[in-house]
Amino acid sequence: MLITLVEKELIGRTTEILMELEYDRGTLIIRGQYAVPFSTWDNRISAFRAPAFRYRDIVEFLRRSLVEFSDYVMNPPPIEKFKKISVPLREYQEEALNSWLSSGMRGVIVLPTGAGKTLIALKAMEKLEVSTLVVVPTIPLMRQWSSEIEDKLGISPGLMGGGEKDVRFVTVATYDSAYLNAELLGDKFMLAVFDEVHHLAAEGYSHIGEMLAAPYRLGLTATFEREDGRHFLLPMLVGGIVYSISPKELAGKHLAEYEIVKISVDLSEEERKEYKEAVEEYKRGLSSIGLEMRSPDDFRQLVKMSATSRTARDALLAWNRARRIAINSESKLKALENLLLAHKRDKVIIFTEFNDMAKEISKRYLIPLITHRTPEKERNEILQNFRDGIYTKIVTSKVLNEGIDVPDARVAIILGGTGSRREFVQRLGRVLRKRAGKRAVIYEVVSKGTKEVSISYRRRRGVSS
Amino acid sequence: MLPLQLLRARRSGKKLILKFCTGKDVEMELAEELISVFREHVGRKVGDLERELEDLEERYEGIGVDFKLVRGLSTLLERKCVIETKETKIKPDQIRRIVFERAAKFGGFTINEREEIIKETAMELSLDPSEVEELMWADWDENKEIKEFSAPTAAELLKEYNQSLLQTALFRAIRMDLFVKGKSEEIKLLIRDIKAKGLMYYAESLKDGIRFLIDGPASVLKLTTRYGTSLAKLVPTIISMDSWRIIADLRMRKPLILEISDSSRDLFPVREIIAVEYDSSLEKQFHNIAVSSGWEVIREPYPIVSGGSIFFPDFLIKKGNVRMLVEIVGFWTHDYIKKKLQKMKQISDRMLLIVDRNLSCSRFFEELGDIFYFDGKIKYVELAKKLSEIERMRGEAEILPSDVGDISSLDEISSRLGFDKSVLIEKLREKVPAGYVFTGNLLLKEDILKEARSLIESCERRDFKSISSILLGKGIPERYHMALIEAAGFKVIFKGLDESNAEII
Numbered sequence: 009m010l011i012t013l014v015e016k017e018l019i020g021r022t023t024e025i026l027m028e029l030e031y032d033r034g035t036l037i038i039r040g041q042y043a044v045p046f047s048t049w050d051n052r053i054s055a056f057r058a059p060a061f062r063y064r065d066i067v068e069f070l071r072r073s074l075v076e077f078s079d080y081v082m083n084p085p086p087i088e089k090f091k092k093i094s095v096p097l098r099e100y101q102e103e104a105l106n107s108w109l110s111s112g113m114r115g116v117i118v119l120p121t122g123a124g125k126t127l128i129a130l131k132a133m134e135k136l137e138v139s140t141l142v143v144v145p146t147i148p149l150m151r152q153w154s155s156e157i158e159d160k161l162g163i164s165p166g167l168m169g170g171g172e173k174d175v176r177f178v179t180v181a182t183y184d185s186a187y188l189n190a191e192l193l194g195d196k197f198m199l200a201v202f203d204e205v206h207h208l209a210a211e212g213y214s215h216i217g218e219m220l221a222a223p224y225r226l227g228l229t230a231t232f233e234r235e236d237g238r239h240f241l242l243p244m245l246v247g248g249i250v251y252s253i254s255p256k257e258l259a260g261k262h263l264a265e266y267e268i269v270k271i272s273v274d275l276s277e278e279e280r281k282e283y284k285e286a287v288e289e290y291k292r293g294l295s296s297i298g299l300e301m302r303s304p305d306d307f308r309q310l311v312k313m314s315a316t317s318r319t320a321r322d323a324l325l326a327w328n329r330a331r332r333i334a335i336n337s338e339s340k341l342k343a344l345e346n347l348l349l350a351h352k353r354d355k356v357i358i359f360t361e362f363n364d365m366a367k368e369i370s371k372r373y374l375i376p377l378i379t380h381r382t383p384e385k386e387r388n389e390i391l392q393n394f395r396d397g398i399y400t401k402i403v404t405s406k407v408l409n410e411g412i413d414v415p416d417a418r419v420a421i422i423l424g425g426t427g428s429r430r431e432f433v434q435r436l437g438r439v440l441r442k443r444a445g446k447r448a449v450i451y452e453v454v455s456k457g458t459k460e461v462s463i464s465y466r467r468r469r470g471v472s473s
Numbered sequence: 474m475l476p477l478q479l480l481r482a483r484r485s486g487k488k489l490i491l492k493f494c495t496g497k498d499v500e501m502e503l504a505e506e507l508i509s510v511f512r513e514h515v516g517r518k519v520g521d522l523e524r525e526l527e528d529l530e531e532r533y534e535g536i537g538v539d540f541k542l543v544r545g546l547s548t549l550l551e552r553k554c555v556i557e558t559k560e561t562k563i564k565p566d567q568i569r570r571i572v573f574e575r576a577a578k579f580g581g582f583t584i585n586e587r588e589e590i591i592k593e594t595a596m597e598l599s600l601d602p603s604e605v606e607e608l609m610w611a612d613w614d615e616n617k618e619i620k621e622f623s624a625p626t627a628a629e630l631l632k633e634y635n636q637s638l639l640q641t642a643l644f645r646a647i648r649m650d651l652f653v654k655g656k657s658e659e660i661k662l663l664i665r666d667i668k669a670k671g672l673m674y675y676a677e678s679l680k681d682g683i684r685f686l687i688d689g690p691a692s693v694l695k696l697t698t699r700y701g702t703s704l705a706k707l708v709p710t711i712i713s714m715d716s717w718r719i720i721a722d723l724r725m726r727k728p729l730i731l732e733i734s735d736s737s738r739d740l741f742p743v744r745e746i747i748a749v750e751y752d753s754s755l756e757k758q759f760h761n762i763a764v765s766s767g768w769e770v771i772r773e774p775y776p777i778v779s780g781g782s783i784f785f786p787d788f789l790i791k792k793g794n795v796r797m798l799v800e801i802v803g804f805w806t807h808d809y810i811k812k813k814l815q816k817m818k819q820i821s822d823r824m825l826l827i828v829d830r831n832l833s834c835s836r837f838f839e840e841l842g843d844i845f846y847f848d849g850k851i852k853y854v855e856l857a858k859k860l861s862e863i864e865r866m867r868g869e870a871e872i873l874p875s876d877v878g879d880i881s882s883l884d885e886i887s888s889r890l891g892f893d894k895s896v897l898i899e900k901l902r903e904k905v906p907a908g909y910v911f912t913g914n915l916l917l918k919e920d921i922l923k924e925a926r927s928l929i930e931s932c933e934r935r936d937f938k939s940i941s942s943i944l945l946g947k948g949i950p951e952r953y954h955m956a957l958i959e960a961a962g963f964k965v966i967f968k969g970l971d972e973s974n975a976e977i978i
Binding site: 049376 | 573582587590610614673689693699781
């Protein structure tokens with residue numbers, strides 16, 4: 009084809025040149041005599057260029073316009089055969105899948121954590137039988153998806169992330185790795201599955217969505233909305249919400265029932281003093297730079313100013329100090345002790361906001377610790393022991409937040425945490441894995457009379473009944 | 474390269490001014506002190522080093538040194554350290570496993586039994602209880618050990634910092650305008666670098682050097698800082714060139730311009746450019762044969778900018794007053810040939826092409842210049858013969874080769890012979906080949922002009938269409954008609970848009 013083109017150019021015949029679509033590092037190159045939508049003239053190559061994610065739109069446009077064209081865009085890895093998935097879907101999973109299929113194989117499915125999103129995606133892959141990229145937030149999740157794919161579809165997927173770089177018919181990549189290698193991955197997959205799809209809307213990660221040509225896209229999440237509002241990008245990059253069901257609708261039937269118990273603790277004398285000092289320094293700083301805290305934007309303003317203003321920086325440090333005192337308070341550890349004693353026989357997962365706190369708890373109470381730095385082998389061993397009942401307590405910072413299959417704990421204790429609603433829902437989900445007759449308890453331990461109380465209020469909005 | 478938070482710069486209007494280290498006393502002092510702090514901590518814990526660095530940072534902040542400078546320099550020094558978990562007989566995770574399993578017997582946590590468990594574990598492993606506490610967490614980052622540190626000098630550190638600072642600012646670049654002057658070798662290296670980093674360029678030839686507009690494939694679709702990191706990675710290559718100027722468009726909170734040139738050369742480390750090896754053995758073969766035939770051979774003489782991209786002829790050969798560019802077309806893929814043809818078609822210099830006969834489209838090179846075909850290997854005798862033929866032909870053809878044809882336009886001749894049109898006109902003013910007339914935009918045989926004049930005079934119908942068909946009947950291509958009629962001393966007066974109705978007087 010290329011050679012014929014050359015000949016035509018050289019002979020100087022300017023008669024009909026076929027339309028040609030070609031992939032180039034996260035973009036499409038469109039040659040030929042017709043203009044197509046979403047494309048821009050690129051002087052550097054004397055052809056039109058469009059973002060790769062418009063591939064489907066452009067092909068549909070050309071077909072509708074009855075224009076003949078050659079399509080060299082997709083370049084998938086060698087095909088591999090899936091085996092049939094033996095596990096049946098639950099009713100709502102079936103509904104979710106059908107809804108996605110009938111929406112043109114684009115769109116987001118919103119399901120609570122623990123409701124079996126992975127299985128829906130695997131069924132979709134089984135149905136389509138096309139090259140597929142699964143994008144996940146963390147390396148543990150990448151491994152987990154990988155073993156699910158091996159188990160249910162009977163093929164071993166390629167992995168991208170955590171030092172691995174292997175592209176196969178089905179490939180699982182972390183968002184980080186997919187971002188870095190988007191140019192390379194863009195033409196390889198017909199279907200893209202985004203686990204925890206709300207991440208895709210982040211400024212950098214949105215490039216993944218833009219640079220993939222994949223005409224079929226599936227997003228999975230428990231929380232579609234982002235606090236920064238950027239989820240407005242998702243309908244363009246993945247498709248709109250095609251199915252949604254809330255934890256409340258599933259509680260009892262498919263998920264364990266749960267209750268939330270809030271425990272307020274007092275700061276110690278010393279902590280209270282330090283806390284007060286820090287808060288006052290923070291306020292002094294604010295008033296001397298003339299900033300009032302009325303919305304998250306004002307806070308962002310402070311962070312920006314701290315790059316150039318010494319006062320703003322000190323105010324910010326004071327705020328951090330106050331927050332750390334409130335979150336890591338000694339009285340919280342006392343409360344934790346009481347809860348541990350009350351649940352001596354139960355499986356308990358303890359969540360902390362900061363690594364330091366998690367380490368302190370592990371050190372002090374000799375409870376196995378999982379942080380993002382825990383080697384994979386050790387983490388798996390700890391989780392396995394927890395599942396087998398050898399260990400009955402685990403402490404973790406933020407690692408277990410998302411999607412990782414944690415064995416069925418009955419009790420979750422949250423020591424501090426940010427005001428993000430998503431994080432709370434996900435942690436909640438950990439203990440909500442369906443177990444007959446199990447009623448889960450979630451303890452939330454906050455410091456009385458500190459800003460944390462309002463953070464906790466924000467977190468529960470829309471979750472507790 | 475540093476984390477973006479450690480960028481040190483100020484804004485001046487629309488420009489971003491980087492705060493480079495100029496080697497002031499306080500900077501040298503700081504660099505020296507940091508280096509010695511790192512050196513002293515070899516064999517000690519990372520946590521200890523970090524505490525020491527925090528103190529040092531505070532101390533320097535007290536005398537007005539930006540904490541970002543201290544952290545920036547420390548970051549660079551950290552990269553010169555080998556940091557590992559302390560080697561012990563028993564691995565930390567093994568100790569942890571024993572301790573956690575013991576604790577599991579008490580409900581998975583311990584409040585009162587802690588000491589006892591540590592003691593029992595110590596006995597089991599024949600360690601001290603304090604050693605158990607120490608070793609159990611030895612693989613936490615803050616407990617790791619600094620094994621090695623390769624210390625730079627203070628001056629080296631500051632220069633490395635400056636380069637890193639420039640690169641860090643470029644993280645936020647959406648594109649880079651680069652003005653360079655340099656040897657072919659350097660430019661070639663730069664282009665190789667641009668391509669290897671997944672970037673694209675559009676080149677323009679300036680009076681004094683080449684301008685590169687560098688960004689990435691998706692940059693035409695939207696302004697993106699995606700290619701910032703790749704642009705930053707070009708810095709070492711750029712700053713080691715003879716002459717350079719960077720103008721980068723940055724997207725910080727606001728759009729800003731970063732401008733820097735070789736006048737700041739002394740701020741940066743020096744890097745040697747590594748010479749490019751011969752691309753292929755064919756080039757070596759050609760070089761040897763041409764030299765032994767008495768030609769002066771200059772490898773990669775100068776880059777030629779055309780249509781936005783850059784073409785590097787393989788050789789310039791000289792002998793007496795004959796000069797010629799040489800390009801070897803051996804290795805090929807369809808795509809390669811296509812690009813090469815596109816590039817070469819736009820070059821007006823006369824070239825000698827050494828082409829592999831087995832190229833399926835080798836014949837398309839014929840219109841581009843003199844051709845020498847080879848089969849796999851360049852044969853000495855054949856090439857030497859071709860070269861002497863060229864020498865003879867070119868030597869004789871002082872002004873124009875004899876094959877101008879009956880009639881040609883100057884544009885056609887200039888593109889065919891590789892002279893610029895203005896050069897051609899100059900040459901024709903000096904001397905017109907015997908039997909030819911040079912008039913307007915045409916060079917044609919005197920006979921043809923005479924014949925055309927009498928044909929037009931004798932024609933009864935004075936419209937363009939009729940006269941044109943007569944000329945066509947004489948075998949003169951239509952594209953010359955208008956110019957020929959005027960050259961013959963007639964005027965063409967248009968009556969409306971359709972030229973066929975034009976009146977000839």
